[in-house]
Amino acid sequence: MGVWTARRVLPGFPLALGYTLIYLSLIVLIPISAVFLKAATQGWESFWAAISTPRVVASYQLTYGVSLLAAAINVVFGLILAWVLVRYHFPGRRIVDALVDLPFALPTAVAGIALTAIYAGNGWLGQWLQPLGIKVAFTPLGILVALIFIGLPFVVRTVQPVLEDLETELEETAASLGADRWQTFYRVVLPPVLPALLTGFALAFARAVGEYGSVIFIAGNVPMVSEITPLLIITKLEQFDYPGATAIAAVMLVTSFILLFLINGLQAWANRSHPGGTA
Amino acid sequence: MSIHVQNIAKRFGHFVALDNVTLDFPTGELVGLLGPSGCGKTTLLRIIAGLESADSGQVFLEGEDASAAHVRERQVGFVFQHYALFRHMTVFDNVAFGLRVKPRGQRPAADKIRQRVSELLDLVQLNALANRYPTQLSGGQRQRIALARALAVEPRVLLLDEPFGALDAKVRKELRRWLRTLHDALHITSIFVTHDQEEALEVSDRVAVMNQGRVEQIGTPAQVYEHPATPFVYSFLGAVNLFHGRVQGPHLQVGADQVRLDHHGFETGAETLGFVRPHELDIVTDLSERSGIEARVERVLALGATARVELTSVGHDQTGRFFEVELSHERMAALRLDTGQRVRLQPARIRLFAPEAPPVELTA
Numbered sequence A: 001m002g003v004w005t006a007r008r009v010l011p012g013f014p015l016a017l018g019y020t021l022i023y024l025s026l027i028v029l030i031p032i033s034a035v036f037l038k039a040a041t042q043g044w045e046s047f048w049a050a051i052s053t054p055r056v057v058a059s060y061q062l063t064y065g066v067s068l069l070a071a072a073i074n075v076v077f078g079l080i081l082a083w084v085l086v087r088y089h090f091p092g093r094r095i096v097d098a099l100v101d102l103p104f105a106l107p108t109a110v111a112g113i114a115l116t117a118i119y120a121g122n123g124w125l126g127q128w129l130q131p132l133g134i135k136v137a138f139t140p141l142g143i144l145v146a147l148i149f150i151g152l153p154f155v156v157r158t159v160q161p162v163l164e165d166l167e168t169e170l171e172e173t174a175a176s177l178g179a180d181r182w183q184t185f186y187r188v189v190l191p192p193v194l195p196a197l198l199t200g201f202a203l204a205f206a207r208a209v210g211e212y213g214s215v216i217f218i219a220g221n222v223p224m225v226s227e228i229t230p231l232l233i234i235t236k237l238e239q240f241d242y243p244g245a246t247a248i249a250a251v252m253l254v255t256s257f258i259l260l261f262l263i264n265g266l267q268a269w270a271n272r273s274h275p276g277g278t279a
Numbered sequence B: 001m002s003i004h005v006q007n008i009a010k011r012f013g014h015f016v017a018l019d020n021v022t023l024d025f026p027t028g029e030l031v032g033l034l035g036p037s038g039c040g041k042t043t044l045l046r047i048i049a050g051l052e053s054a055d056s057g058q059v060f061l062e063g064e065d066a067s068a069a070h071v072r073e074r075q076v077g078f079v080f081q082h083y084a085l086f087r088h089m090t091v092f093d094n095v096a097f098g099l100r101v102k103p104r105g106q107r108p109a110a111d112k113i114r115q116r117v118s119e120l121l122d123l124v125q126l127n128a129l130a131n132r133y134p135t136q137l138s139g140g141q142r143q144r145i146a147l148a149r150a151l152a153v154e155p156r157v158l159l160l161d162e163p164f165g166a167l168d169a170k171v172r173k174e175l176r177r178w179l180r181t182l183h184d185a186l187h188i189t190s191i192f193v194t195h196d197q198e199e200a201l202e203v204s205d206r207v208a209v210m211n212q213g214r215v216e217q218i219g220t221p222a223q224v225y226e227h228p229a230t231p232f233v234y235s236f237l238g239a240v241n242l243f244h245g246r247v248q249g250p251h252l253q254v255g256a257d258q259v260r261l262d263h264h265g266f267e268t269g270a271e272t273l274g275f276v277r278p279h280e281l282d283i284v285t286d287l288s289e290r291s292g293i294e295a296r297v298e299r300v301l302a303l304g305a306t307a308r309v310e311l312t313s314v315g316h317d318q319t320g321r322f323f324e325v326e327l328s329h330e331r332m333a334a335l336r337l338d339t340g341q342r343v344r345l346q347p348a349r350i351r352l353f354a355p356e357a358p359p360v361e362l363t364a
Helices: A013-040 A044-051 A054-087 A093-100 A108-119 A126-132 A140-165 A168-176 A181-210 A213-219 A229-238 A242-273 B041-049 B091-100 B110-123 B139-152 B169-186 B197-203 B221-226 B231-236 B329-335
Strands: B003-012 B015-025 B030-034 B056-061 B076-079 B157-161 B189-194 B206-211 B214-219 B241-248 B251-254 B257-260 B271-276 B281-284 B293-301 B307-313 B322-327 B342-347 B351-353
Touching: A013 A242, A044 A242, A054 A093, A054 A140, A054 A181, A054 A229, A054 A242, A093 A140, A108 A126, A108 A140, A108 A213, A140 A181, A140 A213, A168 A181, A168 B076, A181 A242, A213 A229, A229 A242, B003 B041, B015 B041, B015 B214, B030 B041, B030 B197, B041 B076, B041 B157, B041 B189, B076 B139, B091 B110, B091 B139, B110 B139, B139 B157, B139 B169, B169 B197, B189 B197, B197 B221, B206 B221, B206 B231, B214 B221, B214 B231, B231 B271, B231 B351, B241 B322, B251 B271, B257 B293, B257 B342, B281 B322, B307 B329, B322 B329
Parallel strands: B030 B189, B030 B206, B076 B157, B157 B189
Antiparallel strands: B003 B015, B003 B056, B206 B214, B241 B251, B241 B271, B251 B257, B271 B351, B281 B342, B293 B307, B293 B342, B307 B322
């Protein structure tokens, strides 16, 4: 009895589950296991040596640190952007709305080159920032800018539909009960939006960790300073050091999985503490 | 607290929502704003609350000009048609909201809040559901919670926007009786918006009938029902039969037929519109009778407390006009009407209006 044999109203459970498992295996699990298998062909010492050199460890810190920061920044400004798009009607709103998706569509290398051109010491923005002592291109700050750029649509697009479902009457009620703008925001608006905001954060973060194309142009790729982990993997591949490349990739996979798992847990918690939130 | 609105005007683009509205809402009264959708009643309510600003005109709360005051400062309780409960909060937290957002100095202590919320939940008879979430409640329960939440901050005025509009017929009836009892207990100045004439007449101390951004009439339910000031009020407050005719001394000439009139202020020869309620019409089967408008029986509905007869006119210039008559079952039995039978309609009371008034829509 149980899940497998019980008669159910919704048809097709065995077929749907079978399809899901096969699809997931072909597309996700088998390629990922290949990474682990390849990484395991070497001995433990060489695996450890590949993943623990100071240069590699510095790249982990850079990649995950800047990715988290970029996703956090996107949460704040993505929420504001989504809010403006949902709540206000102004000329050109549709154009702004379409612009949000652009980082999705643009080849990331194009984005990287464009950002580098603008933020370089002689670029449009760079030439004004340089005298202030702010160097963007070829520093970790440049990586941050690129990762914010590519992560923005994730937050906006996950939060937008939830905000659209949030009646303005709720805010009007809060105001009529004496709440000020800030109280209305954190007591009435934020709680229902929080799960979507966390999803947006997770997506933007995951995208940032794996980002390669836009970052390598603007980062300058200085070892120990502005070299991201995906670049290290490519470098090793180019040197035909497949075990070394897969070893680092395996570390990235495990770390990303753990972090995403934690964010999902946070999301489940946010949903549980506001059970009416999605109804 | 009394409310007075003075020359309020509001447009949305080219649409005139409110056209110079001046109204008085005396202290402690429950006033119904009644009108068809788009007549401006909700806009007026939102302007009084401060959720919308008028293009011109002023809102006085207790004699003080509150036109510039923010909704936060007006101390009005507002109840929406779709409840607008905070879905992520329990019933208790919803009701406590207004108390918890008060500035630190005025905020009651936690146990005071608990006590006050508990009192309010007793008032709306839902104390047992304090820990539920809004999605776990029925529509009627949600609206009672919304009301308790609005009352928590001790508003000076209670404004209700179609409060029973989203509920089914039975719950509606129950809730409006309950609202009336509640108002009798609290005596807080209240305005409620509705498009349901029965609801307005049953619940309100006074009814303001609105149409196309103007107030057509304000008065007690009996006044507006018995003595409608305009054709619109007449037709909006219940079913009505309409006769186009010409005044001939003490008669109204309708096509080839005529009916007797009581005293009226019209000169002989004046074109008028005669309004008669269904229960004010009688049917005579004797066609040789000189008075009465000839009509053909189309349908007889003998359900409920009274029987209804639907008829169409047969006069050459009024063919196809529809009439509705309400009779007692005894009268019905005496008449023994057949479908297709020709009869005469005799109004016991007829109310005349000059035809230059805009043509009125018959709204059931």
